Amino acid sequence: EIVLTQSPVTLSLSPGERATLSCRASQSVGNYLAWYQQKPGQAPRLLIYDASHRATGIPARFSGSGSGTDFTLTISSLEPEDFAVYYCQQRYNWPPITFGQGTRLEIK
């Protein structure tokens, strides 16, 4: 089973700042990696698929990069609505499909 480790666990930033979230895989997942945003009481929302492609309707301030074992989600300038929990997910070697444990992005 591929383990995804996200860092940091919690990230405290202010609106307007740049956020950099990391996801590291225990073995290569190629570019079969997705990122999700989840707000309290809501279902996750797909942000990025195949490591670097924005899903429909996702603002351009969200970008994904990486391949193999190291991936990054960058939010170029934080908006108030961006404070949430972010998860990465791999679908290279499955089943099982696995998720990272999440990074909580909180307002500083």
Next chain:
Amino acid sequence: EVQLVESGGGSVQPGGSLRLSCVASGFTLSAYSMNWVRQAPGKGLEWLSYISSSGTTIYYADSVKGRFTISRDNAKNSLYLQMDSLRAEDTAVYYCARDFLLGAGFDSWGQGALVTVSS
């Protein structure tokens, strides 16, 4: 508008059973593979099961293999999860999620159904 609506959640005693349903609208369910994902209170996301568009290919996470059964009825635009031999650790919000056709990811999710297993 693409919509997935789960139902069937509730409270059950350990060892009991529940059947979750997920009704799709705004798209043709038969064209998509589907999944179930759960989230225990205050915890992260856990993938549980996958079913191909035709229903011929099915996978489960080890944590539910032999206890949960995924199925679908494309004519009724519905996905199901039969959950047997429920345990306290199965307490979670259960989501149905649609496979994204263009790449790795789940592009649509239901609102979730809460399942509580407690004596």
